[in-house]
Amino acid sequence: MSDAELVLRSTRVITPEGTRAASVAVAAGTITAVLPYDAPVPETARLEDLGDHVLLPGLVDTHVHVNDPGRTEWEGFWTATRAAAAGGITTLVDMPLNSLPPTTTVAHLRTKQQVAADKAHIDVGFWGGALPDNVKDLRPLHEAGVFGFKAFLSPSGVDEFPHLERDPLARTMAEIAAFDGLLIVHAEDPHRLASAPQQPGPRYADFLASRPRDAEDTAIAQLIREAKALHARVHVLHLSSSDALPMIAEARAEGVRITVETCPHYLTLTAEEVPDGASEFKCCPPIREAANQDLLWQALADGTIDCVVTDHSPSTADLKTDDFATSWGGISGLQLSLPAVWTEARRRGHGLEDVVRWMSTRTSELVGLDDRKGAIAAGRDADFAVLAPDETFTVDPAALQHRNRVTAYAGKTLYGVVKSTWLRGQRIVADGEFTEPKGRLLTRTN
Numbered sequence: 001m002s003d004a005e006l007v008l009r010s011t012r013v014i015t016p017e018g019t020r021a022a023s024v025a026v027a028a029g030t031i032t033a034v035l036p037y038d039a040p041v042p043e044t045a046r047l048e049d050l051g052d053h054v055l056l057p058g059l060v061d062t063h064v065h066v067n068d069p070g071r072t073e074w075e076g077f078w079t080a081t082r083a084a085a086a087g088g089i090t091t092l093v094d095m096p097l098n099s100l101p102p103t104t105t106v107a108h109l110r111t112k113q114q115v116a117a118d119k120a121h122i123d124v125g126f127w128g129g130a131l132p133d134n135v136k137d138l139r140p141l142h143e144a145g146v147f148g149f150k151a152f153l154s155p156s157g158v159d160e161f162p163h164l165e166r167d168p169l170a171r172t173m174a175e176i177a178a179f180d181g182l183l184i185v186h187a188e189d190p191h192r193l194a195s196a197p198q199q200p201g202p203r204y205a206d207f208l209a210s211r212p213r214d215a216e217d218t219a220i221a222q223l224i225r226e227a228k229a230l231h232a233r234v235h236v237l238h239l240s241s242s243d244a245l246p247m248i249a250e251a252r253a254e255g256v257r258i259t260v261e262t263c264p265h266y267l268t269l270t271a272e273e274v275p276d277g278a279s280e281f282k283c284c285p286p287i288r289e290a291a292n293q294d295l296l297w298q299a300l301a302d303g304t305i306d307c308v309v310t311d312h313s314p315s316t317a318d319l320k321t322d323d324f325a326t327s328w329g330g331i332s333g334l335q336l337s338l339p340a341v342w343t344e345a346r347r348r349g350h351g352l353e354d355v356v357r358w359m360s361t362r363t364s365e366l367v368g369l370d371d372r373k374g375a376i377a378a379g380r381d382a383d384f385a386v387l388a389p390d391e392t393f394t395v396d397p398a399a400l401q402h403r404n405r406v407t408a409y410a411g412k413t414l415y416g417v418v419k420s421t422w423l424r425g426q427r428i429v430a431d432g433e434f435t436e437p438k439g440r441l442l443t444r445t446n
Contacts, residue, residue: 003027006425007041008384010050014057014356015376024055026382029424033378050386053419056356057376058090058122058383059338060363062147063237063261063309065330066092066124069115070100075314075403077119080334081439083401085121085429087335088385088418091364091373091442092122096129096150097161098313104129104161105137106144113441120439121428122421123383125367129161130183132168135175145443147367148182148235153219154190157284157329163190170226177232182366184235187219188285200325202277207324211286213241220244224251227258235366236260238311240285242295249304259306259366262296264340265331267308269408277322280408283313284329297348300358307362308355310337317406332402336395336409338385339416346415352389368446382425391417 096103313330364374
């Protein structure tokens with residue numbers, strides 16, 4: 001490592017080959033070597049001895065609603081990327097809706113990139129949006145570097161982003177399959193939702209009944225049929241229904257190109273613990289029962305679910321009313337996703353290597369960044385999180401970097417304190433102190 005500018009040394013480095021004591025050499029923002037712990041350090045290199053803290057690859061969160069521009073009172077690139085950095089996330093991919101304009105044309109993408117350019121504390125990429133009337137815009141967006149296309153099969157909650165019915169979905173999927181792009185889908189069937197009991201008010205049980213598992217299952221079955229017919233690449237967003245898992249596994253066995261994510265709130269929170277009126281817990285699809293959660297964890301363990309992402313979907317506090325029917329549906333989780341998942345993972349017998357696989361390696365693979373992100377290996381970006389996995393903290397909303405500090409995790413004691421976060425070999429946050437923004441805007445390269 002004669003050319004190294006920086007060496008990070010730890011007794012616990014998570015590498016693709018496992019966890020080991022190692023020295024990680026960095027030059028020009030790239031990992032140049034992963035060497036034995038006691039490898040000599042060149043005189044020209046700065047040594048950062050992390051002791052027994054765990055060095056893991058920076059997390060890659062591929063499901064984030066930044067809402068900037070247009071709804072920046074909900075969130076923004078400055079606050080979202082600071083929160084992500086504080087939580088050990090070094091790359092995020094921004095969803096195309098809840099900003100104004102939505103990312104549904106190349107011109108709208110350029111607007112979003114311009115807004116993000118000088119505010120990003122971490123690396124940021126973008127999803128495009130698939131609407132009933134923008135099929136002509138999909139290939140230009142793909143060529144402009146979006147990582148794929150987001151579609152809803154039921155109403156999105158904002159008028160400027162309508163959902164796809166059966167025929168528009170088929171046209172959209174056929175167009176995206178023609179250039180082998182990726183369609184990512186909010187899969188809830190609108191007809192099943194419409195036939196479910198709709199009872200406004202503060203009772204969480206009423207809200208849960210209004211978003212039944214069958215709505216997810218029916219939509220995912222439709223998605224599988226279309227993907228199979230077109231040999232298209234599809235990705236199921238924020239899976240909460242464990243009932244859909246057998247059909248997903250069967251589709252994969254038949255060669256359907258389908259991947260699946262779930263979220264920290266489905267893995268760590270349960271319907272039984274949601275207080276009435278506490279709409280900080282509201283999201284769509286909803287947080288379900290403990291027995292359902294157990295099956296999601298089994299699916300993560302056996303690979304039926306590929307990855308874990310936040311679906312960070314914030315709003316202003318006034319939109320989180322005590323009526324579950326009308327309050328904004330979304331959970332803010334960027335800063336807390338790693339400790340939340342780690343706390344439950346360790347309780348269930350999983351290790352940090354599993355968490356890294358779900359939240360960094362596989363998310364990088366999903367968006368084609370696995371040549372640069374997602375692992376501590378030579379040739380990858382020197383993006384790291386330094387974690388004290390056995391330390392605990394109690395979630396104080398006032399300590400969050402999110403613009404609106406509404407959180408379903410308030411008061412919870414979590415394992416895993418992020419001591420510092422590094423982007424291309426530069427420490428961007430440590431002990432609550434941030435540098436100026438150093439993030440880059442990313443585009444799809446394959």
